Amino acid sequence: MTFVAPTEDILFSLRHVAGAGSVDGWDDDLADSILDHFGQFAAGVIAPLNAVGDRQGARLVNGRVRMPDGFGAAYAELAAGGWQGLTLPEAHGGMGASPLVAAGVSEIFSGANHAMQMVCNLVPGAAAVLLRDGTAAQQAEWLPKLAKGAALSTMCLTEPAAGSDLSAIRCKAVRKGPAWQITGEKIFISGGDQDMSDTILHLVLARSGGAGLGGLSLFACPRQSAVTVTRIEDKMGLHASPTCQMTFDAAKAELIGAEGDGLMVMFTLMNHARIDVALQGVAHASHAARIARNYALDRVQGRLPDKSPARLHLHADVARMLDRQDRLALGARAMCHVTLVELERGKRPALVDFLTPLCKIAGSQAGVESADLGIQVLGGYGYLREYGLEQIWRDARICAIYEGANGIHERTLATRALRPGGGSADFADLIGELAGHDRAAMARLADWKNRADRMRHAEDALAQAHAFAQDTVTLFFDAVWTRIAAVADKHPQPERIKGLALA
Numbered sequence: 288m289t290f291v292a293p294t295e296d297i298l299f300s301l302r303h304v305a306g307a308g309s310v311d312g313w314d315d316d317l318a319d320s321i322l323d324h325f326g327q328f329a330a331g332v333i334a335p336l337n338a339v340g341d342r343q344g345a346r347l348v349n350g351r352v353r354m355p356d357g358f359g360a361a362y363a364e365l366a367a368g369g370w371q372g373l374t375l376p377e378a379h380g381g382m383g384a385s386p387l388v389a390a391g392v393s394e395i396f397s398g399a400n401h402a403m404q405m406v407c408n409l410v411p412g413a414a415a416v417l418l419r420d421g422t423a424a425q426q427a428e429w430l431p432k433l434a435k436g437a438a439l440s441t442m443c444l445t446e447p448a449a450g451s452d453l454s455a456i457r458c459k460a461v462r463k464g465p466a467w468q469i470t471g472e473k474i475f476i477s478g479g480d481q482d483m484s485d486t487i488l489h490l491v492l493a494r495s496g497g498a499g500l501g502g503l504s505l506f507a508c509p510r511q512s513a514v515t516v517t518r519i520e521d522k523m524g525l526h527a528s529p530t531c532q533m534t535f536d537a538a539k540a541e542l543i544g545a546e547g548d549g550l551m552v553m554f555t556l557m558n559h560a561r562i563d564v565a566l567q568g569v570a571h572a573s574h575a576a577r578i579a580r581n582y583a584l585d586r587v588q589g590r591l592p593d594k595s596p597a598r599l600h601l602h603a604d605v606a607r608m609l610d611r612q613d614r615l616a617l618g619a620r621a622m623c624h625v626t627l628v629e630l631e632r633g634k635r636p637a638l639v640d641f642l643t644p645l646c647k648i649a650g651s652q653a654g655v656e657s658a659d660l661g662i663q664v665l666g667g668y669g670y671l672r673e674y675g676l677e678q679i680w681r682d683a684r685i686c687a688i689y690e691g692a693n694g695i696h697e698r699t700l701a702t703r704a705l706r707p708g709g710g711s712a713d714f715a716d717l718i719g720e721l722a723g724h725d726r727a728a729m730a731r732l733a734d735w736k737n738r739a740d741r742m743r744h745a746e747d748a749l750a751q752a753h754a755f756a757q758d759t760v761t762l763f764f765d766a767v768w769t770r771i772a773a774v775a776d777k778h779p780q781p782e783r784i785k786g787l788a789l790a
């Protein structure tokens with residue numbers, strides 16, 4: 288099954304559901320042209336490597352990672368097209384495009400080839416870290432390289448004893464004159480090495496002070512420092528994305544931001560990455576939906592009540608699954624876009640913090656659920672490699688685990704986010720805005736507010752965290768669908784959207 292970028296759905300969602308036009312610098316025609324252009328590039332150059340990468344995988348050869356065949360050449364084209372610098376300021380060699388357009392590009396990239404996207408797409412977050420907290424010299428050193436693709440970047444947090452709990456990080460940073468040296472081990476680092484870019488900027492969270500999160504600082508460490516990849520993991524999916532175990536042996540590094548502020552500085556990168564992970568899930572949901580619908584439109588099996596031969600999509604149960612896939616993709620995408628528009632407007636930062644985990648949970652779940660439904664729609668062929676759905680299912684599964692396991696986000700929602708100033712009041716306002724104060728939606732919102740009040744005082748809040756987070760995700764999902772239905776006529780296929788809204 289060939290990959291086709293869901294450009295019309297993405298533009299509809301950004302413009303008409305999320306209201307991208309209200310953000311300074313948004314340009315409808317430019318967005319159209321960028322997404323169309325990238326969609327064609329992704330379909331023609333990146334997507335054909337997806338199955339190859341899955342079969343071949345990345346390999347560790349003499350201490351260096353070798354990407355699968357074709358990845359280097361595709362990356363060179365990507366970089367030459369300026370795509371790596373899409374959102375970086377023009378003054379640093381980038382294109383200065385809107386992060387909202389970049390979200391569309393990123394989703395298309397993930398749908399075409401999640402493994403390659405992962406290795407390339409930590410760059411916008413790393414650039415944001417440098418722009419906010421880097422010195423002028425650090426910006427001058429790294430931003431042009433990142434913009435033109437000479438450097439890729441990584442996010443080095445996880446260690447054997449520090450996964451969800453980063454306060455257990457042991458990697459040590461010691462000051463040596465004006466520079467620093469990092470010593471220790473990191474595991475599970477995506478793109479910890481590859482042979483596509485000239486160099487790599489490792490952003491490393493390491494301990495420069497005492498115990499706990501306050502002792503952590505963030506460092507910029509180039510690949511050419513004393514950094515060694517000791518193994519790459521053998522995984523369920525994403526075989527082309529090298530997940531690296533790395534040793535830092537007094538590796539020379541520079542502090543980014545203030546000493547002890549490591550986690551805060553890293554949050555710039557992590558918040559970007561969380562929405563990006565949500566969109567990876569959306570990309571899988573959308574791609575799986577397309578494969579399944581195309582198959583079901585074609586495959587003849589069984590008969591209609593009038594005894595004529597039926598195509599699969601005409602069977603009520605198959606139609607149910609196909610509609611659910613589409614609804615998941617469109618709804619979770621809209622949640623991400625609404626959140627990104629809020630982020631760009633910059634008026635309700637606490638709301639953005641509240642919505643980000645909801646997007647992460649919804650997007651990651653949508654990817655796996657849609658892939659699973661797609662497999663079911665195809666029957667035996669869904670279980671085979673031929674149609675690519677089993678790869679989507681394997682690749683999509685990671686989204687609920689990395690960038691904070693979903694359980695950790697659910698915990699945050701049920702506790703910190705419900706405290707005064709934690710964004711829950713803004714969230715309630717947003718639900719009203721999205722649902723156009725529809726009576727049924729307002730009744731559900733009233734129930735949710737009562738539940739949130741009880742959660743604030745519950746002794747067993749953590750035991751209820753999963754159920755509460757899932758209900759909160761559903762409230763947001765249903766509200767964006769009310770909004771999608773209200774603007775369905777703006778979609779190039781209004782009847783499809785209206786049908787889905789009723790499904």
Ligand SMILES: Cc1cc2nc3c(=O)[nH]c(=O)nc-3n(C[C@H](O)[C@H](O)[C@H](O)COP(=O)(O)OP(=O)(O)OC[C@H]3O[C@@H](n4cnc5c(N)ncnc54)[C@H](O)[C@@H]3O)c2cc1C
Nearest residue numbers: 442443444445450451475476477530689690691692694695
């Ligand atoms: C393919 C892949 C790519 C990755 N890329 C990167 C990368 O580029 N950079 C990087 O730094 N890391 C990366 N990671 C690591 C990833 O972020 C971690 O796996 C993730 O944070 C979870 O940590 P853990 O695996 O140690 O699981 P654990 O922390 O052991 O958690 C296991 C389970 O227990 C639950 N749990 C843990 N603590 C609590 C708690 N206090 N309360 C309730 N539940 C809890 C979690 O929700 C989870 O379900 C990657 C991992 C993979 C598999």
